[in-house]
Amino acid sequence: xxxxxxxxxxxxxxxxxxxxxxxxxxxxxxxxxxxxxxxxxxxxxxxxxxxxxxxxxxxxxxxxxxxxxxxxxxxxxxxxxxxxxxxxxxxxxxxxxxxxxxxxxxxxxxxxxxxxxxxxxxxxxxxxxxxxxxxxxxxxxxxxxxxxxxxxxxxxxxxxxxxxxxxxxxxxxxxxxxxxxxxxxxxxxxxxxxxxxxxxxxxxxxxxxxxxxxxxxxxxxxxxxxxxxxxxxxxxxxxxxxxxxxxxxxxxxxxxxxxxxxxxxxxxxxxxxxxxxxxxxxxxxxxxxxxxxxxxxxxxxxxxxxxxxxxxxxxxxxxxxxxxxxxxxxxxxxxxxxxxxxxxxxxxxxxxxxxxxxxxxxxxxxxxxxxxxxxxxxxxxxxxxxxxxxxxxxxxxxxxxxxxxxxxxxxxxxxxxxxxxxxxxxxxxxxxxxxxxxxxxxxxxxxxxxxxxxxxxxxxxxxxxxxxxxxxxxxxxxxxxxxxxxxxxxxxxxxxxxxxxxxxxxxxxxxxxxxxxxxxxxxxxxxxxxxxxxxxxxxxxxxxxxxxxxxxxxxxxxxxxxxxxxxxxxxxxxxxxxxxxxxxxxxxxxxxxxxxxxxxxxxxxxxxxxxxxxxxxxxxxxxxxxxxxxxxxxxxxxxxxxxxxxxxxxxxxxxxxxxxxxxxxxxxxxxxxxxxxxxxxxxxxxxxxxxxxxxxxxx
Amino acid sequence: xxxxxxxxxxxxxxxxxxxxxxxxxxxxxxxxxxxxxxxxxxxxxxxxxxxxxxxxxxxxxxxxxxxxxxxxxxxxxxxxxxxxxxxxxxxxxxxxxxxxx
Amino acid sequence: xxxxxxxxxxxxxxxxxxxxxxxxxxxxxxxxxxxxxxxxxxxxxxxxxxxxxxxxxxxxxxxxxxxxxxxxxxxxxxxxxxxxxxxxxxxxxxxxxxxxxxxxxxxxxxxxxxxxxxxxxxxxxxxxxxxxxxxxxxxxxxxxxxxxxxxxxxxxxxxxxxxxxxxxxxxxxxxxxxx
Numbered sequence: 001x002x003x004x005x006x007x008x009x010x011x012x013x014x015x016x017x018x019x020x021x022x023x024x025x026x027x028x029x030x031x032x033x034x035x036x037x038x039x040x041x042x043x044x045x046x047x048x049x050x051x052x053x054x055x056x057x058x059x060x061x062x063x064x065x066x067x068x069x070x071x072x073x074x075x076x077x078x079x080x081x082x083x084x085x086x087x088x089x090x091x092x093x094x095x096x097x098x099x100x101x102x103x104x105x106x107x108x109x110x111x112x113x114x115x116x117x118x119x120x121x122x123x124x125x126x127x128x129x130x131x132x133x134x135x136x137x138x139x140x141x142x143x144x145x146x147x148x149x150x151x152x153x154x155x156x157x158x159x160x161x162x163x164x165x166x167x168x169x170x171x172x173x174x175x176x177x178x179x180x181x182x183x184x185x186x187x188x189x190x191x192x193x194x195x196x197x198x199x200x201x202x203x204x205x206x207x208x209x210x211x212x213x214x215x216x217x218x219x220x221x222x223x224x225x226x227x228x229x230x231x232x233x234x235x236x237x238x239x240x241x242x243x244x245x246x247x248x249x250x251x252x253x254x255x256x257x258x259x260x261x262x263x264x265x266x267x268x269x270x271x272x273x274x275x276x277x278x279x280x281x282x283x284x285x286x287x288x289x290x291x292x293x294x295x296x297x298x299x300x301x302x303x304x305x306x307x308x309x310x311x312x313x314x315x316x317x318x319x320x321x322x323x324x325x326x327x328x329x330x331x332x333x334x335x336x337x338x339x340x341x342x343x344x345x346x347x348x349x350x351x352x353x354x355x356x357x358x359x360x361x362x363x364x365x366x367x368x369x370x371x372x373x374x375x376x377x378x379x380x381x382x383x384x385x386x387x388x389x390x391x392x393x394x395x396x397x398x399x400x401x402x403x404x405x406x407x408x409x410x411x412x413x414x415x416x417x418x419x420x421x422x423x424x425x426x427x428x429x430x431x432x433x434x435x436x437x438x439x440x441x442x443x444x445x446x447x448x449x450x451x452x453x454x455x456x457x458x459x460x461x462x463x464x465x466x467x468x469x470x471x472x473x474x475x476x477x478x479x480x481x482x483x484x485x486x487x488x489x490x491x492x493x494x495x496x497x498x499x500x501x502x503x504x505x506x507x508x509x510x511x512x513x514x515x516x517x518x519x520x521x522x523x524x525x526x527x528x529x530x531x532x533x534x535x536x537x538x539x540x541x542x543x544x545x546x547x548x549x550x551x552x553x554x555x556x557x558x559x560x561x562x563x564x565x566x567x568x569x570x571x572x573x574x575x576x577x578x579x580x581x582x583x584x585x586x587x588x589x590x591x592x593x594x595x596x597x598x599x600x601x602x603x604x605x606x607x608x609x610x611x612x613x614x615x616x617x618x619x620x621x622x623x624x625x626x627x628x629x630x631x632x633x634x635x636x637x638x639x640x641x642x643x644x645x646x647x648x649x650x651x652x653x654x655x656x657x658x659x660x661x662x663x664x665x666x667x668x669x670x671x672x673x674x675x676x677x678x679x680x681x682x683x684x685x686x687x688x689x690x691x692x693x694x695x696x697x698x699x
Numbered sequence: 700x701x702x703x704x705x706x707x708x709x710x711x712x713x714x715x716x717x718x719x720x721x722x723x724x725x726x727x728x729x730x731x732x733x734x735x736x737x738x739x740x741x742x743x744x745x746x747x748x749x750x751x752x753x754x755x756x757x758x759x760x761x762x763x764x765x766x767x768x769x770x771x772x773x774x775x776x777x778x779x780x781x782x783x784x785x786x787x788x789x790x791x792x793x794x795x796x797x798x799x800x
Numbered sequence: 801x802x803x804x805x806x807x808x809x810x811x812x813x814x815x816x817x818x819x820x821x822x823x824x825x826x827x828x829x830x831x832x833x834x835x836x837x838x839x840x841x842x843x844x845x846x847x848x849x850x851x852x853x854x855x856x857x858x859x860x861x862x863x864x865x866x867x868x869x870x871x872x873x874x875x876x877x878x879x880x881x882x883x884x885x886x887x888x889x890x891x892x893x894x895x896x897x898x899x900x901x902x903x904x905x906x907x908x909x910x911x912x913x914x915x916x917x918x919x920x921x922x923x924x925x926x927x928x929x930x931x932x933x934x935x936x937x938x939x940x941x942x943x944x945x946x947x948x949x950x951x952x953x954x955x956x957x958x959x960x961x962x963x964x965x966x967x968x969x970x971x972x973x974x975x976x977x978x979x
Binding site for chain 3: 700701702703704705706707708710711712713714715716717718719721722723724725726727728730731732734735738739741742745746748749750752755756757759760762763764766767768769770771772773774775777778779780781782784793
Binding site for chain 1: 898902905906909912913916917919920923
C-alpha cells in the first residue's frame with residue numbers, strides 16, 4: 001500500500017541531476033527519514049475522526065452535556081495534536097508516505113482512498129488542526145445560546161473532515177470529494193441563520209459560484225486523468241517529472257487552465273471572488289476558519305499539489321498557464337484591496353483583505369514560487385483567523401458588524417485590541433511579524449521570475465507593492481475606526497469571555513512567530529519541510545539565498561507610508577473623514593463601493609436572465625411538456641388500469657373459473673372410472689406395467 | 700433345451716392368467732386366474748435357476764416360498780369370499796360394487 | 801451356445817417339452833375361458849400339473865413335488881370348497897365371464913403383455929441353451945433352506961400361521977352381541 005518504494009529513490013537520483021537548476025536552485029531532494037510505521041500508517045485517523053464526530057454529534061449531540069461541542073472540539077484537538085506531531089517529525093526527519101486503499105475499479109482506472117503524509121499535507125493538517133482547535137475553542141463562547149448550537153458543530157466538524165479529506169487526497173477523485181464536502185459545509189454554515197433570507201442568498205451564491213468553477217475543475221481533472229490513465233497525483237506527476245511526451249503534454253494547457261479555474265472559484269480570485277464577502281453572513285468562527293484560513297486556501301493547495309505540472313521545467317506541460325495565473329492573482333490582490341477601503345462592515349473589510357491576500361498566494365504560484373506561496377498561506381492562516389476572531393469579539397461586544405457603531409474600544413477591550421493590533425501588523429507585513437517574511441518572499445520571487453523569463457511578473461511585482469500599500473491603508477483605517485476615537489454605538493461593550501480570549505492570544509503567538517520558520521539566509525526550515533513530498537522530487541522553484549534588500553526596503557517603506565497616511569486621514573476624526581473622502585474621490589469611491597459593479601454584472605448578466613426569460617421558458621416547458629407528459633402518463637395509466645381490469649375479469653378470473661369448472665368436470669368424468677370394479681383397476685395397473693416394461697426394454 | 704422355450708410358456712400362462720383376472724365374473728375364478736399367474740412365475744424362477752446354475756438355488760427356494768404363500772393367500776381369499784357371500788348372497792363381482800364412487 | 805430351430809426338434813428332450821407344454825397351455829387357456837366352473841378349476845389342475853412336469857424336466861424335483869402336493873392337493877380343494885359354498889352356478893351354461901365389451905380389451909391387453917414379454921425375452925436370450933445339469937438334490941435344497949434361507953423360512957411360517965388364524969377368524973359365525 002505504501003507507494004514510496006523504489007519510485008522515491010529513482011526520483012531522488014533524477015532530481016539530483018536536474019542540470020540547469022543546479023544545487024542552489026530548488027533541486028531539494030531530501031532523503032526522507034520516515035516512510036512507514038504507525039505514525040504515518042494511522043494518519044487516516046486525522047481524516048476520519050472529525051467526520052465520525054460530525055456523524056455522532058448529528059445523532060447524539062443534543063443529549064451530551066456540552067451539546068456536542070466536546071465531541072467536536074475533541075476531534076479537532078486530536079487533529080491538532082496529531083498534526084503538530086507530524087509537523088515536528090517532518091521538520092526533524094522528513095516524512096514521505098502515501099497510504100491507499102483500493103475502493104473500486106472502473107475499467108482501467110483504479111479508484112483509491114488514501115492519505116498523503118508529506119510536507120505539503122502535513123502543513124495543512126497542522127494548520128487545520130491548530131487553527132481549528134483555537135477557533136473551535138472560541139466558538140464555544142461565541143455560539144453560546146445560539147439557536148442551532150449542536151447543528152453548528154455538526155457542520156463545522158463536517159467541514160474539518162472534508163478539508164482534511166481534501167488535503168490528504170492522493171488522487172483527483174478524493175480531492176474533488178473533499179472539495180465538494182467543504183462546499184457543502186460552507187453552504188450549511190453560511191446559511192446558518194437561514195431565518196434571514198439574505199443569509200440564504202449568500203449561501204446559495206457561494207455554492208453557485210463555486211459550482212461554476214467546479215465544472216471547470218471536473219473537466220480539467222478528467223482531461224488530466226484520461227491523458228495519464230489514472231487519477232492519482234503520483235501518476236500525473238511521474239509523467240511530468242520524467243518529461244514524457246504524450247496525451248498529457250498535448251492537453252496540458254487546457255487541463256492546467258481548467259483546474260486553475262476550479263481553484264479560482266474556491267480561492268475567490270477575481271472575478272469569481274464575489275461569494276466570499278457575502279459569505280460573511282455566516283457566524284464569525286466560520287469566517288475565521290473556513291473563509292480565511294483553510295477552505296479558501298484549497299485552491300492554492302491544489303496548485304501546490306500539482307506544482308511540477310505548472311512549473312513545467314521541461315516546457316511540455318502547463319507552463320503557459322502560469323502567466324494567466326499570475327495575472328489573475330495580481331488583479332485580484334490589487335483590485336479587491338480598494339473595495340476594503342470603503343467598507344463599513346468590519347467583516348467585509350477582512351473578507352476583501354482575504355481575497356486580496358489569496359491573490360498574493362495565487363500570484364506567487366503563478367510566478368513559480370512554490371515555497372513563497374505556501375509560506376504566505378501558512379502565515380496568513382494565523383493572522384487572518386486572529387483578525388476575524390478579534391472582529392468577532394468586537395461584534396459580540398457591540399452587537400453590530402459596522403465600524404460606525406464602534407470606536408474607542410481599545411480601553412474597554414484590551415485583549416481584543418492588542419491581539420487585533422498584532423494581527424494587523426502581521427497582515428500588513430512589518431518586520432518581525434509573520435506577514436513580513438511571507439509577503440517579502442513572494443515579492444522577491446516575483447522579481448526573480450520577472451528576471452528569468454516571465455516578464456509579466458515584473459508588472460505583478462509592482463501591483464504587489466502597491467497592494468501592500470492599500471492593505472496597510474485599509475487596515476489602519478479599520479483599526480482607527482474601531483479602537484480609536486469615541487465610542488459611537490449604543491451597547492455596553494466589554495471584553496470577551498476567556499474561551500474567546502485565549503484563542504486570540506494563542507493565534508497572536510503564531511502571528512508573531514510563524515514567519516520565523518523561513519528566513520532566507522538564516523533559517524529556511526519551512527522550505528525543507530515542504531520539500532518532502534510525494535512523489536519525492538525537487539520542486540525546482542527558486543529559493544532565495546538571502547533577503548532581497550531592495551524589495552525589503554521598498555515594501556517596508558511603502559507599508560509604513562500607508563500606515564502614516566492612513567492614520568493621518570482616519571486617526572482623528574474618522575466619521576468626517578469618511579464623508580470627506582466620498583466627496584473627494586467620488587468616482588472611485590462609488591466604483592469601489594459597488595465592488596466594481598461585478599456583482600451587478602453577474603446579477604443582470606447571469607442571474608436575471610436565468611430568473612427571467614430562462615425561467616419562463618423552463619416554466620412553459622414544465623407546464624406544457626413535462627406536465628403534459630405527466631398527465632398523459634396519468635391518463636394512459638388509467639386506461640391501462642381499466643384494460644388490466646378487463647383482462648383480469650375476463651382472462652384471469654375466467655381462467656380461475658375455467659380451472660374450477662374444468663376440475664369439476666374432470667372430476668365428474670373421472671368419477672366414472674371409480675366403478676368399484678376391481679378387475680378394471682387391475683387391468684389398468686397392468687397396462688401401466690406393460691408400459692414400464694416396454695420402457696425398460698427399450699432403454 | 701433352450702432357455703427361451705420355458706420362459707415363453709411362463710409368459711403365455713401369465714398372460715392367460717391376466718386375461719382371466721380381468722374377464723371372470725366369479726370371485727373364485729378370479730382367484731384361480733391369480734393362481735395361474737403365480738404358477739407361471741414359478742416356471743420362470745426355476746428356469747432361470749437351472750440356467751444360471753445357481754449354487755444357492757435361490758430360484759427354486761424362492762418358488763417354494765411362493766407356493767407356500769400362494770396357498771395361504773388362497774385360503775384367506777376363499778375365506779373372504781365366503782364372508783362376502785354371507786353378506787351379499789352372491790359371489791358375482793359385478794354385484795360387489797359397494798366401492799363404487 | 802445358441803440353438804437353431806432344426807436343432808430344437810432334433811433333441812428328444814424338446815419333444816417331451818412340447819408334449820408337456822402344449823396341454824399345459826391349452827389347460828391354462830380353458831381355465832380362463834371355460835363356462836363350466838368346475839371344469840375351469842379342473843383345467844387349472846391340469847395346468848398346474850403341467851408346470852410340475854416342467855419342473856421335473858428341469859431337474860427341480862422337490863419343487864415339482866411340492867407343487868403337486870400343495871397346489872394340486874390343497875389349493876384346488878380350497879377352490880372346490882369355495883365353489884360349493886358360494887353356490888356358484890354349476891352346469892354348462894353358466895355365465896362366468898364378462899361380456900364382449902370386457903373380453904376384447906382384456907384379450908388385447910393380454911396379447912400385448914405376452915408380446916412385450918416375449919419380445920423382451922427373445923431380445924435378451926434368443927436361443928440361449930440350458931447347459932446340461934444334474935437334478936437338484938433335495939438334500940442340498942433343504943440344507944440351503946435351513947442354512948442360508950432360514951429367516952425367510954421363518955417368516956413364511958409366520959405368514960402361514962397368520963393365514964391360519966385369519967382364516968379361522970374370518971370363517972367363524974358372527975357372535976351374538978351380548979345384551
